[in-house]
Amino acid sequence: MRIQKILLVAASILAATAGCAQQPAGDAAQPAPPVPTTTHSRHLATGPAAVPGDSRRETLIRDAERAYPTNSYAGLTVDGVTFVVHRVPLSQVEQIDAALRSRHPELQLTFADARHARTVLNQVTEKIKKDIPYWRANGVAVAAVAPRADGSGVTVMVRQAPADLAAAMRQRYEFPNLELKEGEIIPA
Numbered sequence: 809m810r811i812q813k814i815l816l817v818a819a820s821i822l823a824a825t826a827g828c829a830q831q832p833a834g835d836a837a838q839p840a841p842p843v844p845t846t847t848h849s850r851h852l853a854t855g856p857a858a859v860p861g862d863s864r865r866e867t868l869i870r871d872a873e874r875a876y877p878t879n880s881y882a883g884l885t886v887d888g889v890t891f892v893v894h895r896v897p898l899s900q901v902e903q904i905d906a907a908l909r910s911r912h913p914e915l916q917l918t919f920a921d922a923r924h925a926r927t928v929l930n931q932v933t934e935k936i937k938k939d940i941p942y943w944r945a946n947g948v949a950v951a952a953v954a955p956r957a958d959g960s961g962v963t964v965m966v967r968q969a970p971a972d973l974a975a976a977m978r979q980r981y982e983f984p985n986l987e988l989k990e991g992e993i994i995p996a
Contacts, residue, residue: 880895
C-alpha cells in the first residue's frame, strides 16, 4: 500500500509537470513524436555508488540503472524483504545479475524478466503526457501517467474512463500494454 501511495504521489508530480508544459505549435490531435533511445551496454561501476543519505534501495536502483543496458532495465519492486530487479532478458543479463548480487550481498535479490525496458515505457509515458490537452479536448481528464516498475506497461489514471478509451489509447500510441485506472489525485 505504501508503494502504491508513493507511486501515486510520483504520478501526480509527473501529471502536474505535464500540465505546466506548453503545448507545442501544431495539431494537438497528433500524437507526440517518438523520443530517441540509446542501446549501449553499461558496466557496473567498481567504486561506491552510494550518495550520503541514500538508502540501500536507492543505491541498488542507481547500480541497476548503471549496470543494465538502457534497452534492458525496467525497474525495481519489493516483495516483503526481497528486492526484485526487472529487466528485459538480453544477452549477458545473467552476468549483470550476478555482478549486482555480488555488489549487494546484504540484500535479498531476485531477478525477473520484464516485457518492456524503462526507456520504452518512458517514451510512451511522455507521449501521453504531451497529449493531455488532446484528451481534455475530447472529454477525458488524465490525472496521472506512470511506467510500471515491473516493466509490464504504463498506467494511466483518469477521472472517468469511457468504455472505448483503453482501445483508443492503445491505438493512438501503438502500445498494447496500457492499463487504465479511475481516480483522482489528492494532494498530500
